[in-house]
Amino acid sequence: MKMDKKRIKLGIAPIAWTNDDLPELGKENTFEQCVSEMALAGFTGSEVGNKYPSDTKILKKALDMRGLKICNAWFSTFFTTGIEETTIKEFIKHRDFLYEMGARVIGCSEQGHSIQGLDKAIFEEKPVYSQEEWEKLAKGMNKLAILAEEKGMKVSLHHHMGTGVQTPDEIERFMTMTDAKVYLLFDTGHIYFSEGTQASVDEIVKKYIKRIVHVHLKDIRLEILEKVKSEKWSFLKAVKEGVFTVPGDGVIEFDSTFATLAENNYEGWMVVEAEQDPAKANPLAYAIKARTFIKEKTNL
Numbered sequence: 001m002k003m004d005k006k007r008i009k010l011g012i013a014p015i016a017w018t019n020d021d022l023p024e025l026g027k028e029n030t031f032e033q034c035v036s037e038m039a040l041a042g043f044t045g046s047e048v049g050n051k052y053p054s055d056t057k058i059l060k061k062a063l064d065m066r067g068l069k070i071c072n073a074w075f076s077t078f079f080t081t082g083i084e085e086t087t088i089k090e091f092i093k094h095r096d097f098l099y100e101m102g103a104r105v106i107g108c109s110e111q112g113h114s115i116q117g118l119d120k121a122i123f124e125e126k127p128v129y130s131q132e133e134w135e136k137l138a139k140g141m142n143k144l145a146i147l148a149e150e151k152g153m154k155v156s157l158h159h160h161m162g163t164g165v166q167t168p169d170e171i172e173r174f175m176t177m178t179d180a181k182v183y184l185l186f187d188t189g190h191i192y193f194s195e196g197t198q199a200s201v202d203e204i205v206k207k208y209i210k211r212i213v214h215v216h217l218k219d220i221r222l223e224i225l226e227k228v229k230s231e232k233w234s235f236l237k238a239v240k241e242g243v244f245t246v247p248g249d250g251v252i253e254f255d256s257t258f259a260t261l262a263e264n265n266y267e268g269w270m271v272v273e274a275e276q277d278p279a280k281a282n283p284l285a286y287a288i289k290a291r292t293f294i295k296e297k298t299n300l
Helices: 031-040 056-064 084-100 131-149 168-177 188-195 198-207 222-230 235-240 255-263 283-298
Strands: 008-012 074-077 105-110 154-158 182-187 212-217 268-272
Touching: 008 283, 031 056, 031 283, 074 084, 074 131, 084 105, 084 131, 105 131, 105 182, 105 212, 131 154, 131 168, 131 182, 154 212, 168 182, 168 188, 168 198, 182 188, 188 198, 188 212, 198 255, 212 255, 222 235, 255 283, 268 283
Parallel strands: 008 268, 074 105, 105 154, 154 182, 182 212, 212 268
Antiparallel strands: none
16 A cells, blocks of 8 residues: 655654653653654654643654654543533643644544543443533534634644543544544554554544544554453553554554545554553664564564
């Protein structure tokens, strides 16, 4: 499968070096090491981690030296539980930071009721939104889309384990309830984690290809996923134990995803985002492994 280098760019997330949800993972790794190794592995883009400078001039200088650009950064919304105005106020600051850094996509995750950072069984205790909460989320995301549009940007929702938008049915409900200018951040690892099937990965990318504006590439270690289910682990325990890995190192078959993106002229970033314990999975080694796999599969 040959993909268009002019349309698709490759990035990698800093979460393999330093984990925002579990700061003890990779606490010894510096920002400079992280971005240097991203470039060394052959990537041209990055998302934003907790050790990245907040001053855009300092950040730009560090990235420019290494041929890297910021392509997105996580934003937590709290429409289902919080005050809409607070989320919108914080979003505008986040939008303006990303705009100044050259990013044109904003990846959001609804964190109202989320258990992804809690010591709760990820499958048994996941949140389920009420109709009122669904309406609050859709209304809020529609507002964010308008605010993003003002800067020529696009807002997307990251379907994520431990949240109320995790399963195919929940993704469909969200996409149906929101305006067409609200997009999807498609994550191969999270949908396989949720459903445990290759078919679910293939189905979501095909169904929403026209509204996908950002892609996270991660793989799943099936033997760990089976333990997550049988032993009722939390999301953070699953991450620590290695449920995620880089593309080509787990059970997911990526040919269909790459083909769907290519055939539909997807334009944007594909970002390797495989949170692991860097003490167990050397970040540079795994970044190179991912880059080699993507090159072999897509010619990018």
